[in-house]
Amino acid sequence: MISLNPESELPLYRQLTNQIMEAIVRDELATNDMLPSVRAFASDLGVNMHTVNKSYHELETKGIIKIVPKKGAIIIANKRQQITAHQLNKLGEAFQPLVVEALVNGISQQELQDLITKVLVKIKED
Amino acid sequence: MEFIILFITILFVSILQITIPFLVKRNVVFGVTIPYEHAQDPKIMQYKKRYALITAIISVIVLIGFLIWSQVNTLQQPKLVLTGSILPFVILFTSMILYFFFHYKLSKLKREEDWYSNIRQVHVTDLRARAKDEMLSSFVHLIPMVITATLILLSANLFEQLPNQIPIHWGADGQPDAFTDKSWISVLNLPFILLIMQAMFLAINIFTKRSGIKIQAGNVTSSTLRQLRLRKYSSWFLFLTNILITILFSFLQLNLLYDQLFSDRWLLFFPFGFLFVMLIGALVLAVKVGSVDSDLEGKGITGQTNEQESVDEDKYWKGGIFYFNPHDPSIFVEKRFSIGWTLNFANPIGYVVVFLPVIIILILSFTL
Numbered sequence: 001m002i003s004l005n006p007e008s009e010l011p012l013y014r015q016l017t018n019q020i021m022e023a024i025v026r027d028e029l030a031t032n033d034m035l036p037s038v039r040a041f042a043s044d045l046g047v048n049m050h051t052v053n054k055s056y057h058e059l060e061t062k063g064i065i066k067i068v069p070k071k072g073a074i075i076i077a078n079k080r081q082q083i084t085a086h087q088l089n090k091l092g093e094a095f096q097p098l099v100v101e102a103l104v105n106g107i108s109q110q111e112l113q114d115l116i117t118k119v120l121v122k123i124k125e126d
Numbered sequence: 127m128e129f130i131i132l133f134i135t136i137l138f139v140s141i142l143q144i145t146i147p148f149l150v151k152r153n154v155v156f157g158v159t160i161p162y163e164h165a166q167d168p169k170i171m172q173y174k175k176r177y178a179l180i181t182a183i184i185s186v187i188v189l190i191g192f193l194i195w196s197q198v199n200t201l202q203q204p205k206l207v208l209t210g211s212i213l214p215f216v217i218l219f220t221s222m223i224l225y226f227f228f229h230y231k232l233s234k235l236k237r238e239e240d241w242y243s244n245i246r247q248v249h250v251t252d253l254r255a256r257a258k259d260e261m262l263s264s265f266v267h268l269i270p271m272v273i274t275a276t277l278i279l280l281s282a283n284l285f286e287q288l289p290n291q292i293p294i295h296w297g298a299d300g301q302p303d304a305f306t307d308k309s310w311i312s313v314l315n316l317p318f319i320l321l322i323m324q325a326m327f328l329a330i331n332i333f334t335k336r337s338g339i340k341i342q343a344g345n346v347t348s349s350t351l352r353q354l355r356l357r358k359y360s361s362w363f364l365f366l367t368n369i370l371i372t373i374l375f376s377f378l379q380l381n382l383l384y385d386q387l388f389s390d391r392w393l394l395f396f397p398f399g400f401l402f403v404m405l406i407g408a409l410v411l412a413v414k415v416g417s418v419d420s421d422l423e424g425k426g427i428t429g430q431t432n433e434q435e436s437v438d439e440d441k442y443w444k445g446g447i448f449y450f451n452p453h454d455p456s457i458f459v460e461k462r463f464s465i466g467w468t469l470n471f472a473n474p475i476g477y478v479v480v481f482l483p484v485i486i487i488l489i490l491s492f493t494l
Contacts, residue, residue, distance in 0.1 A: 001250060001251075001252055002250060002251050002252075002253065003249070003343065004248055004249040004250075005246060005247075005248045006437065012249075035253070036253075036256055039336060039455050040256065040336060040338075042455050043336065043337055043338030043339075043455050044251040044256070044339050044340070044341070045250070045251045045338070046249055046338060046340065046437065046439070046451075046453070046456075047249050047453060048453045049455050
């Protein structure tokens with residue numbers, strides 16, 4: 001299920017991006033699966049086509065899907081593959097401000113690791 | 127014979143109008159969206175029952191009145207047919223007025239109760255729903271078009287041999303009652319109109335397929351099933367309509383090309399037979415769709431917590447009937463107070479699909 005909350009602080013397209021990635025993590029979507037066309041997806045959700053379009057482009061930039069014009073998008077991310085140094089680098093940069101924020105608030109290294117474990121469990125459970 | 131057909135038609139319209147509040151999606155009552163947990167509120171059920179009762183009383187009066195009136199007076203056939211054709215609209219009109227009355231009352235109730243204040247409103251979809259869509263392929267609508275193409279070729283071949291007077295209007299008994307001079311337009315008029323209608327059916331199927339599968343967050347399982355059934359059975363009904371109209375037009379055109387090809391008995395049978403098949407088709411559609419995610423399904427709202435509902439879209443429904451949502455790329459959406467589809471009036475493609483063919487057919491008819 002994809003569920004977008006317009007009241008949330010997170011923009012709709014970002015919510016959609018996150019939920020598609022979560023669906024992949026939970027094996028609801030697999031490599032080479034097709035996502036619907038922008039029009040069909042937006043119709044089903046009852047949201048603007050820009051929302052889906054923006055999300056697809058974000059996912060494409062992240063290397064998770066490949067957009068097939070008019071048809072939809074194909075999932076190219078592969079969980080079984082070893083993560084590349086480049087991707088690891090990019091993720092590190094994205095993590096940095098969050099880790100800094102945690103440190104500013106006085107988190108210890110152990111607490112930080114526990115927090116990540118907790119988040120991991122939550123994602124798989126949902 | 128005419129009386130029975132007319133009586134059955136009025137009865138059919140009556141039953142559908144009486145039962146409609148119990149056949150539509152249960153979270154939309156008289157065109158007003160209600161959270162699922164309040165869908166069976168005693169006050170709401172009371173409104174529905176009152177609507178049904180008043181519509182039923184009026185229907186019974188109309189039906190008995192029609193029966194007595196036709197028995198007492200020995201009527202001329204045209205008068206009987208005229209009255210019998212107007213009466214269904216009398217019932218439709220009264221149920222429409224009742225609809226607006228209860229729509230107003232429910233909108234007021236919704237404002238007072240403020241049902242949505244503690245509910246999270248979300249946009250939802252199931253990525254697996256599209257794979258379960260069983261709508262007919264749009265290609266099937268090309269088959270009747272082949273028949274039309276054959277008719278056009280046949281008509282062109284026989285053009286020289288045709289008489290100088292060509293029928294342009296037929297009575298309810300299938301007999302021509304108006305004629306015009308022979309020309310390419312008058313000879314090919316019927317196949318052209320048929321072709322435009324077939325193109326419209328094709329376009330409706332294509333754009334319905336592209337329109338959204340709307341799932342209700344408050345009742346995911348049932349609302350998905352209802353949407354899938356509506357798509358499947360309405361696409362079959364559309365194809366059935368296409369086939370029947372193609373048969374009817376082909377038959378009229380063949381009778382025009384080959385004088386008196388079919389006997390009068392066939393002429394009588396066709397329109398009535400078609401009406402009968404259409405009524406049965408509509409009944410199947412109403413039962414298959416209307417029995418899911420409606421009051422008929424019973425209390426079974428399963429598996430979902432009630433703190434989450436789909437976004438309340440009432441502001442996009444003018445009068446609870448006309449859908450105008452510029453954000454939604456859907457061209458057709460499920461009707462709120464009937465079973466079937468309605469246009470998203472904010473989408474210009476919809477106007478082209480539905481109104482353009484009608485305009486072309488009107489122009490074609492008036493140029494004769």
